[in-house]
């Protein structure tokens with residue numbers, strides 16, 4: 001029988017190996033595209049994951065965590081406590097929930113409306129801070145997905161860059177669910193080009209591309225990702241979720 005302490009160690013070992021293997025594949029992808037110096041942050045996606053797994057990951061020194069749900073995220077923050085952890089908000093952002101984000105989540109990946117931007121701006125202003133945000137783009141125009149469609153992106157960027165309590169620092173993408181990760185690549189390429197065009201046309205500095213999940217992060221890194229959002233490959237399958245990437 002394993003004691004509780006040994007079990008913890010076994011869990012930490014498992015998660016540590018998962019992290020190392022993702023990091024090794026990132027480094028290989030960066031070498032392949034000739035950019036070994038590019039910084040790629042692994043955001044560990046905690047939605048629906050049990051707290052013991054999240055805590056084990058923090059004990060390994062992992063600092064970037066992503067949540068889809070405001071309420072669930074705030075509960076996890078309380079449980080995990082303050083320890084230099086950076087929380088990323090990656091879920092659908094309703095403007096009535098935006099007021100809970102500034103001061104709690106350091107980076108919003110999924111901003112997709114002016115209304116939510118104004119709510120974030122107002123709350124950040126009242127706290128005397130600047131909220132860093134990315135805009136989520138819905139390149140495939142999937143009706144069930146969050147994100148702005150391509151033609152609305154320049155206008156929204158312009159409006160957001162006028163809000164002094166927001167700092168727009170890049171774009172985020174969730175490509176359509178695909179069997180083969182290579183099907184995601186054209187979307188990643190398009191997002192990178194879109195970022196470049198916005199920087200040139202609007203004079204913005206957009207260093208971040210948040211793209212790539214368990215199934216397609218290698219392709220995303222090869223196409224320029226600086227933030228990848230990984231759930232299953234690091235924390236394991238979500239309880240009650242039959243889907244396993246790559247299976």
Ligand SMILES: *Cc1c(COP(=O)(O)O)cnc(C)c1O
Pocket residue numbers: 045047068090091174213214215229230231232233245
């Ligand atoms: C769930 C989720 C992820 C991680 O998905 P995995 O396939 O488990 O890596 C990444 N980004 C968003 C927005 C998600 O909702």
